[in-house]
Amino acid sequence: MRALTVRPRVADSARLDDVPVPDAGSVLVRGLAVGICGTDREIVDGDYGQAPPGEDRLVLGHEALGRVERVDGGGGVHVGDLVVPMVRHPDPVPCANCAAGEWDMCRNGQYTEHGILRRHGFAADYYRLEAERLVRVPHSLGMLAVLIEPASIVAKAWEHIERIGARALWKPRTALVTGAGPIGLLAALLGRQRGLAVHVFDRDPTGIKPELVRALGAEYHVGELMDVSDGADVIVECTGASAVIWDVLSRSARSGIVCLTGVSHGGQRMSVDVAQLNRTIVLENDVVFGTVNANRRHHEAAVDALCRADASWLARMITRRVPLAEWRAALRDEPDDVKVVLDLEA
Numbered sequence: 001m002r003a004l005t006v007r008p009r010v011a012d013s014a015r016l017d018d019v020p021v022p023d024a025g026s027v028l029v030r031g032l033a034v035g036i037c038g039t040d041r042e043i044v045d046g047d048y049g050q051a052p053p054g055e056d057r058l059v060l061g062h063e064a065l066g067r068v069e070r071v072d073g074g075g076g077v078h079v080g081d082l083v084v085p086m087v088r089h090p091d092p093v094p095c096a097n098c099a100a101g102e103w104d105m106c107r108n109g110q111y112t113e114h115g116i117l118r119r120h121g122f123a124a125d126y127y128r129l130e131a132e133r134l135v136r137v138p139h140s141l142g143m144l145a146v147l148i149e150p151a152s153i154v155a156k157a158w159e160h161i162e163r164i165g166a167r168a169l170w171k172p173r174t175a176l177v178t179g180a181g182p183i184g185l186l187a188a189l190l191g192r193q194r195g196l197a198v199h200v201f202d203r204d205p206t207g208i209k210p211e212l213v214r215a216l217g218a219e220y221h222v223g224e225l226m227d228v229s230d231g232a233d234v235i236v237e238c239t240g241a242s243a244v245i246w247d248v249l250s251r252s253a254r255s256g257i258v259c260l261t262g263v264s265h266g267g268q269r270m271s272v273d274v275a276q277l278n279r280t281i282v283l284e285n286d287v288v289f290g291t292v293n294a295n296r297r298h299h300e301a302a303v304d305a306l307c308r309a310d311a312s313w314l315a316r317m318i319t320r321r322v323p324l325a326e327w328r329a330a331l332r333d334e335p336d337d338v339k340v341v342l343d344l345e346a
């Protein structure tokens, strides 16, 4: 079968390989689609990722949609089901959080992640998994279900925002989202689903992003973040860019919550007044927190959010569908891209 593989930590080592269909795992899944994200580009650039123990190549792809082809044993999935595999496996110790199904909050860092850390990914014609690693998705979502993994990241972010907010009276009205990539747009969608006034800040003045934001009933801003960010009850930072991060840290409303979702590159130094930032955070009871990955509850919340969303809006987020054979084109960043998807059946 075909599989898009890389040699982790070696730039430009991606290639389409012919590999055997895996034999471990009781559910055989036919790959239908894989979304490409910043993490995949980092791995392809040689900056991140690890192959499974004893191997030197890693099958790429962690935002996936597949169809169950065969089930050897029980487990709640059936032939023909549309499924989204979950990226992270609990650590083997397991830590208390992983043992409780909260592997997204793993305490010892020994977790593994498909297509990222020590487990093959899903940019392949077939993969095998245990049923407990799969989330069944409604057929009505069709190809749009490839957005469930990124939506699960955002569903976790909002869940944690709400849990933190519940430390006192919590009646948020406004949210600011920085970055109108897939994570930012999905964060804006979930903010609107919560009835909040949502402002999205991005540097792109034209193209489809402003249209997608406005179609949600949210406001799109370019220019100076300072002009839009004062006083948001919730800020979801999705750029990972240090200047934007610094700007949002001190700009939430009193008792505001800043949620950081962007995995930044190191080496973006700036000179800042930490004491002043500390003073603001303390005197305003502000919270700044980071979030990564998602557990089953968040995937289910993501399914629910996508089912409630306008399907044509979700479809417009997928700006390019590229056959697996043309994977090089999928990995190239093009100006009007939002979400690029590898089509495994084309």
Ligand code: BGC
Pocket: 037, 039, 040, 062, 087, 088, 113, 116, 149, 150, 153, 292, 293, 294
């Ligand atoms: C994935 C997460 C993963 C994170 C860190 C993201 O791109 O969506 O599931 O935990 O990378 O490896």
